[in-house]
Structures are given as C-alpha cells and as structure tokens.
Amino acid sequence: MPKNLATRPQARPRLTTNLRAAALLGPALVAGVAYLDPGNVASNMTAGARYGYLLVWVVIAGNVMAWLIQYLSAKLGLVTGRSLPEVLGQRIRNRWARRAFWLQAELVAMATDIAEVLGGAVALNLLFDIPLIYGGVITGAVSITLLAVQSRRGPRHFEFVIIGLMAVIVIGFVAGLFVAPPDPAAIAGGMLPRFTDSGSVLLAASILGATIMPHAIYAHSALARDRFPTGPGHAPDPARPSLRILLTATRWDVTIAMVIAGSVNLAILLLAAANLAGVSGTDSLEGAHAAITANLGGLIGTLFAVGLLASGLASTSVGAYAGAEIMHGLLTVRVPLLARRLVTLIPALFILGVGFDPTLALVLSQVVLSFGIPFALIPLVALTSQRRTLGEHVNRRLTTILGIVFAILLITLNAVLLWLVLTGA
Known part of the structure; x- marks a missing residue:
C-alpha cells in the first residue's frame, strides 16, 4: 500500500480535532475588539505623533498584562458559570457598597461608549x-443592528460579525506600515521604559486605559459564560467539551486575540512615529488622517478611515453588551441591550453637538478608563485565587503574584498621573 494512502485515515481524525478546537474560539476575539476601539487609535496616534517611539514599551507591556487579565476573566466565567459582575453582586452584601461599585463601573462603561461613538462619527x-x-446617530443606529444580531441570533453569529469587522480594522491600520515602514533601531530604543514629562505619563495612562479596558474584563467573563454554559446550575451536556479542554482553547483564544490587538495598536503608534512626528495638526484624528493621506497616498488614508469606522461600530456594540451585564450583575436589573444603547448614546451626541474636540474627548475617556482598572482587576485576581470560587482551577501562586504586580503597577501609574496633573508638573 502506498505510504500516502496509509496515512490518510490518520489525517481525518486530526483534521476533525483541529476543526473542533477552532470552533471553540471566539469570545476572546470579541472581547479583544475593545482593545481596538477609537480610543486606542487616538491614544496611540497621539503618542506616536508627539513622542515618536518613546512609548513603544507601554503598548507592549500593556498587551502582556492584558493577556493574563483576559484569561482570568474568561476562566472565572467558565468555571463559575457567572460573569464577574454577577459574582461581585453576590459577594458585596451591603446594598450601598454594591450600588457605589456599580456607579463607578457604569461611568467607565459610559466613557467607553463616548469614545466609540465619537470615533465612528469622525x-x-x-x-x-x-x-x-x-x-454619531448613524454609528449608534448601526450598533443597535449589531446588538439585535446578538439578541436574536445568539453569541456565535455575533462573534462572526465582530470578527469580520476586526479583519477590516487590521487591514485599515496596518496597511500604512507596508508603504512607509518604521525604523527598526528606533523601535528597539522605544522598548526601554522611561518618561520625559507629565505629558508622556498622561499618554501612557491613556494607552493603558485603552489597552486594559475595565469593561472588557467584565464583558469577557460574560461572553465565555454565554458561549459555554458550564459551572453550577447548568445541566450536564455530553456534547459539551470538558472544562479543561475549554480552558485550553480559551488560552489559545486569548493569545490570538491579544497578538492581533497588540500588533495593531503597535502599528498605529509606529505609523504615527514614522510619518507624523513633527507634523502640525496630527494630534487630532482629522489631522492625522490628512497627514497620512498627504504622505502615504489617498488609498492608505481611506483604509485608515475605514478601519476607524469598523473600530467604532464593533467596539460600541461590545461596550453596550458589557454595560448591560454590569447593571444586571450588580443591580440584578435586566435592561434590554437596545434600550441601553439608546440611553448611552446621549453623552456622546451631546459632546458632538456642543463642538467639543472629539480627539481630546477620546484621549480623556481613556484616562477615565485607566482609573477604573483597579476596581475590575483587584476583585478579578482575588476571586480567581480563591479555591472556594474556582476549586481545582484556582490560580497558581505565580499567576496570582503576577496579577498583584500588574495591579500595583497600574495603580501606581495612575497615582503619579494624578499628582502630576494636580501639581502642574
């Protein structure tokens, strides 16, 4: 028997296994869109235009932190069968403390909505x-349509739509690097952790707020819960993969999502550093688009704008999903996604209506997000390190230590930023 014929029967089971594993991917890619929202574009574009390659290390460090944080969020949702807001809603017994926690989480979600709608409008x-x-109205209307897909067709169809938009985002923001590649030596120099002034600290906090987004932490646990209903209270399903297989697939899912998100965020900063540094007016998205069009051609400029539009449409849908989960989990109030989308459009439309600078609003919204990180991250690390919560899937000691270190670093950066702003340093 020919050798190739003898090996064919073995190839089919392997192909089937790979297809089954691929079918388990998706929740992290949806949550990962939050890392590619217009706030990221504004923060990274501004950082590259103002400081060149100085903050490359912040983008890389933020992405490494984001991998661990998103995996812990998904693990919590898979093992417990509940989202992070749901678990916190049960653990925080004091009604006023629970409402206070909801209020800060809600403000963070609203800041996210503002950034995403503004980006789509621009x-x-x-x-x-x-x-x-x-x-802004059109962006909100399209996001309502996307949320209707999630509500009526289920999480899998929603994933396909969001992943398709993610592909558009990647093409739109990475294409310019092939026309005008950055300097490798300058990139290497940007990996050395340092700041030059309070402005660079402000942008670092903005980048981290856009990279490690609190609402993405809340949303990922809910996305994993909805896609793979496991944990206590769910009937056993023989067709459902085991929890260990799901956790392994989730690690791959998070890795793929973070590699894509991190690469695109870095590409945005490098595009600005290589082509917009020293060019006047590039602190705004409109100015950056004009400079990109002038320096790299109309096609790259159009792709950039299309990527920005896809970014706003995809991320605003995920943001509305996260906000609804926050309210349901902490207040046990279930607000329809579509109704919530209409309400959260108001602040963004107000900002657009009064003529406030959209790019400045985007950057400031990311700073607000960075201050919301500890309120999501500390409970996440604490809960996933408790055996009574996760049982045999509890964090390893090294994982918990890394989570604590990341939380301390983020909180310290925010404290330094606040001090610099208040003192005018």
Whole structure:
C-alpha cells in the first residue's frame, strides 16, 4: 500500500480535532475588539505623533498584562458559570457598597461608549463628509443592528460579525506600515521604559486605559459564560467539551486575540512615529488622517478611515453588551441591550453637538478608563485565587503574584498621573 494512502485515515481524525478546537474560539476575539476601539487609535496616534517611539514599551507591556487579565476573566466565567459582575453582586452584601461599585463601573462603561461613538462619527465625517452629530446617530443606529444580531441570533453569529469587522480594522491600520515602514533601531530604543514629562505619563495612562479596558474584563467573563454554559446550575451536556479542554482553547483564544490587538495598536503608534512626528495638526484624528493621506497616498488614508469606522461600530456594540451585564450583575436589573444603547448614546451626541474636540474627548475617556482598572482587576485576581470560587482551577501562586504586580503597577501609574496633573508638573 502506498505510504500516502496509509496515512490518510490518520489525517481525518486530526483534521476533525483541529476543526473542533477552532470552533471553540471566539469570545476572546470579541472581547479583544475593545482593545481596538477609537480610543486606542487616538491614544496611540497621539503618542506616536508627539513622542515618536518613546512609548513603544507601554503598548507592549500593556498587551502582556492584558493577556493574563483576559484569561482570568474568561476562566472565572467558565468555571463559575457567572460573569464577574454577577459574582461581585453576590459577594458585596451591603446594598450601598454594591450600588457605589456599580456607579463607578457604569461611568467607565459610559466613557467607553463616548469614545466609540465619537470615533465612528469622525470616520464617517472623513469618508463621506457627514456632520459629526449625524455621524454619531448613524454609528449608534448601526450598533443597535449589531446588538439585535446578538439578541436574536445568539453569541456565535455575533462573534462572526465582530470578527469580520476586526479583519477590516487590521487591514485599515496596518496597511500604512507596508508603504512607509518604521525604523527598526528606533523601535528597539522605544522598548526601554522611561518618561520625559507629565505629558508622556498622561499618554501612557491613556494607552493603558485603552489597552486594559475595565469593561472588557467584565464583558469577557460574560461572553465565555454565554458561549459555554458550564459551572453550577447548568445541566450536564455530553456534547459539551470538558472544562479543561475549554480552558485550553480559551488560552489559545486569548493569545490570538491579544497578538492581533497588540500588533495593531503597535502599528498605529509606529505609523504615527514614522510619518507624523513633527507634523502640525496630527494630534487630532482629522489631522492625522490628512497627514497620512498627504504622505502615504489617498488609498492608505481611506483604509485608515475605514478601519476607524469598523473600530467604532464593533467596539460600541461590545461596550453596550458589557454595560448591560454590569447593571444586571450588580443591580440584578435586566435592561434590554437596545434600550441601553439608546440611553448611552446621549453623552456622546451631546459632546458632538456642543463642538467639543472629539480627539481630546477620546484621549480623556481613556484616562477615565485607566482609573477604573483597579476596581475590575483587584476583585478579578482575588476571586480567581480563591479555591472556594474556582476549586481545582484556582490560580497558581505565580499567576496570582503576577496579577498583584500588574495591579500595583497600574495603580501606581495612575497615582503619579494624578499628582502630576494636580501639581502642574
């Protein structure tokens, strides 16, 4: 018997296994869209235009932290069968403490909504010259359509739509690097951790707030719970993969999502550092788009705007999903996703209506997000390190130590930022 024929029967089971494993991917890719929202674009673009390659290390460090944090969030949802807001809603017994925690989480979610709607509005203005206020309305309307897919067709169809938009985002923001590649030596120099002034600290906090987003931590645990209903209270399903297989697939899912998100965020900063440094007006998304178009051509400029639009549409849908889960988990109030989307559009449309600088609003929203990180991260690390919560899947000691170190670093950076702002240093 020919050798190739003898090996064919073995190839089919392996192919089937790989297809089954691939079918388990998805929740992290949806949560990962939160790492590619317009706030990321504004923060990384501004950092590259103002400081060149100085903050490359912040993007890389933030992505490494994000991998661990998103995996812990998904693990909590898989093992317990509940989202992080649900677990906190049960553990925080004092009604007023629970409401206070919900309020800060809700403000963070609203800051996220503002960034995403603003980004979509700016993109529509760049592509079709649509006034910003109408662009915000259109962005909100499209996001409502995407949320309807999630509500009526289920999480899998929602994942396909969001992953498709992620592919558009990648193409839109990475294409420029092939036309004007950055300096490798400068990139290496940017990996040395350092700051130059309070402005660089502000942007570092903004980058981290856009990279490690509190609402993504809340959302990922809910996405994993909805996609793979396991844990106490769920009936056994012989067709469902074992929890260990799901956790292994989740590690791959998070790795793929974070590699994509980290690469795109780094590409945005490098694109600005290589082509926009010293160019006037590039602190705004409109100015950056004009400079990219002038320096790299109309096609790259259009791709950038299309990527920004896809970023706003995808991330605002995930943000609304996270906000609804926060309210349900902490207040046990179930607000329809579509109704919540309409309400959270108001602050963004107000900002657009009064003529506030959209790019500045985007950067400031990411700073607000960075201050919300400890409130999501500390409980996440604490819960996943408790055997009574996760049983045999409790964190290893090294994992818990890394989580604590990351939390301390993020809180310290925010404290330094606050001190610099208050003292005017």
